[in-house]
Amino acid sequence: MARKKPAKERRRSAGPLSELLRVPEGERVSLSSYDAGGTPGFPTGPPPLKVAGLAATALMGERLAGLQERLYAASTAGDRRRLLLVLQGMDTSGKGGTVKHVIGLFNPSGCRIKAFKAPTAEERNHPFLWRIMKVLPRPGEIGIFDRSQYEDVLIARVRELVPREEIGRRYGQINRFEKTLAEDGVTVVKVFLHLSYEEQRRRLLKRLDNPDKHWKFTTVDIDERALWPAYQEAYELALERCSTEAAPWFVVPADRKWYRNWAVSKLLLEHLEALDPRYLRADFDVAECRKRLLSR
Amino acid sequence: MARKKPAKERRRSAGPLSELLRVPEGERVSLSSYDAGGTPGFPTGPPPLKVAGLAATALMGERLAGLQERLYAASTAGDRRRLLLVLQGMDTSGKGGTVKHVIGLFNPSGCRIKAFKAPTAEERNHPFLWRIMKVLPRPGEIGIFDRSQYEDVLIARVRELVPREEIGRRYGQINRFEKTLAEDGVTVVKVFLHLSYEEQRRRLLKRLDNPDKHWKFTTVDIDERALWPAYQEAYELALERCSTEAAPWFVVPADRKWYRNWAVSKLLLEHLEALDPRYLRADFDVAECRKRLLSR
Structure with missing residues (x-):
């Protein structure tokens, strides 16, 4: 997955994992070439990798909290x-769990x-970016979006909610919007949680087998799986048309939850360290x- | 702190800790009679109580998460x-930590x-409850307010931001507002984090002694301590005039962080269990x- 980058691109890299998971600007994306069960960038070691992953993630906690406070x-x-x-990804890819x-x-x-x-x-009466602008993080904050403006080129494309030409224009609108955000001091970290078709099946079956999770389930979840290839294509287009210098996309393999959490934590750490906020x-x-405090 | 309640009041109790910490409707409140360092309702046992407190709080986690999901x-x-x-309380009383x-x-x-x-x-151009209404929890959600509509009868009273008669009217406006909330299905749990003057001194000194916490400090924090008695009086009035059947106040001693976290968790648990949401x-x-899932 790691690729050689031209000098201009390398400059933007926040750190080694960001470099590794980043979708290079302007490059074609074929999701089938990304392993959803992989652990790219995670140090190899004796199994179980999961234990090392959980520990490595926990160890990042203090630095992340410190950087946030400084920001x-x-x-x-x-x-x-x-x-x-x-955060974007198919159903059950773990957007909520990542939040x-x-x-x-x-x-x-x-x-x-x-x-x-x-x-x-x-919201439908306004331009699609209207509802996004209302909830952007304020200076010093960490914003977390579970789904985003990208729904308007994902489900909107797959379900043909708007004409194809309109979808085509939206990529550019999103890119210009995100460039303005970047110029205003927003570090945009876009993560695609890459789940495999098989792992989604396992997770949906697990919900079915637990009556307490039935409220989360609708038969639409199964119908949507028939649209899996169309969704993958819509994601590929969004990733290749909207991974920009100002706001790159990162592909995080999401079949393993421990890796997903480690990778997202590490991406945040690299970006916050690059910002280097000061007290x-x-x-x-x-x-x-x-x-004065001691006097009374 | 426990008092005999008339039958009507007892009916509203969500559980034993809610009963114990609740400010009885219409009763005079004298904060000096509440021990900010106390641990009311926490089972006595061999020291250190703190360890038992942390464990008891951790043990509530799974039930709370389950109840939230059901809600x-x-x-x-x-x-x-x-x-x-x-959540209301003096500076450093731990509102942020509780969140x-x-x-x-x-x-x-x-x-x-x-x-x-x-x-x-x-916000100042609107009635004081306007900004509150905009951010109320939606059905099924847990809302958490760090400060609230009560600022408008607390700092507003102490700093004389509005005439005293206007403050007097606001208690009734808040009560009517909260009654409407309750009728719309909102369980309002109002917690006053009761901190002692001495403990606030210790916490402010700790901030001063740590350069990384200086950004949180202003000399206003010291000036405000001169107004401590006025704030205590404003709190006493808010607690006694606005602890209603529909939305009672609870006084949580906050000098010990472990107790504060235990008590707030327990209050939430009792109220959520009383709601008894079902899957x-x-x-x-x-x-x-x-x-169908297995077929393809």
Whole structure:
């Protein structure tokens, strides 16, 4: 999956895993060439890899929380930078589980989570980016999108909700939108959770076998599997047309949950470290404040 | 702190800890009679209590997550019920820490967190409840407010931001608002994190002693301590005028973080168990679905 990059592209890399999982700008994407069960970039070692993966992820927690706090602290002094994690993937690919994992790493008060559902009547009356703009992270925050503007070129394409020419224009609209975000200090990290057809079958069967999970299940989930190739094609187009310098796509193999959580954590870590937010120095007299606090 | 309740009040109790920490409707509140370092309702045992507290809290996690999922599942079938946790307390009382703790218990995708800051110009142009209404939890969700409508009778009273008569009217407006919420299926759990003056001093000194926490500190934090008695009085009034049948206040001693987390978890558990949300039975043929899933 790792490929040689021209010098210009290499510059944008936030770190080695970002480099490895990133979809190169302008390149054709064939998802069948990506192994959904793989663990790219994870250090090889004696099995079970899962145990090493869980430990490595846990060890990143403190650094991530520290970086988030610094990002937030910097925003109180006017730094507009923030991060937006966009999660896309087929049903059961683990978008919700990833949100839960990521929020557990951070202080939730500094996170802005949004799960996008089918657009409401009001949302459909506006341009498709309207509902996205309303919930962008504020300076210093970590935004997490469970689905996103990409639904409007994914399900909208597969289900033919709008004409094909309109879909074609949307890629450019998304790219321009994301470039503006980047210029405004938003680090956009777009993650495609790459699940295999077989693993989706296993996960749906597991839901069926547990009556407590039946509320999550509809027969539409099975009908949608007939559209799997159409969805893969729609994803391939979105990945190749919208992986830009300003906002690249990353393909994260998602058949193994431990790897998915490790990879997303690591991508966030690399991007936050590249931002390198700094604490402010005190603009008050610390000794004087101590004295005042102790005096009464 | 436990008091005899008339039969009518006892009916509303969600459970033994809710009963113990609840501010009885219409009763005078004197915060100095509440021990901020206490552990009311926590089973006595050999020290360290903290270890038993952390374990007891961890053990509640699975039940809480299960109840939240059932509440959410029920909402997909039209059940409008939801829970709103309101957190209030002095600076450093641990509102943010409690949010982090609570969100860790639940699936964050089903939570709606809102931290209220000083009102914006737009918010000030609307009635004070306007910004609250915009971010209420939807059916099936757990809402978490870090500060709330109560700021408008707390800092607004202490800092004399509006005339005293206007503050007087707001208690009634809040009560009517919360009654409407309750009638619409919102279980409102209002928690006052009760911190002692001494413990706040210790926490502020700790921030001063750690340069990485200086961004959280302003000399206003010290100035505000001079207003401590005025804030305590404002809280006493809010607690006694707004602890209603529809939306009671609970006083949670907050000097010990482990107790605070245990007590808030337990209050949530008691209220969610009282709601007793149920999973839907499948409206599809499970065997048939299995067959279809396995067929291709």
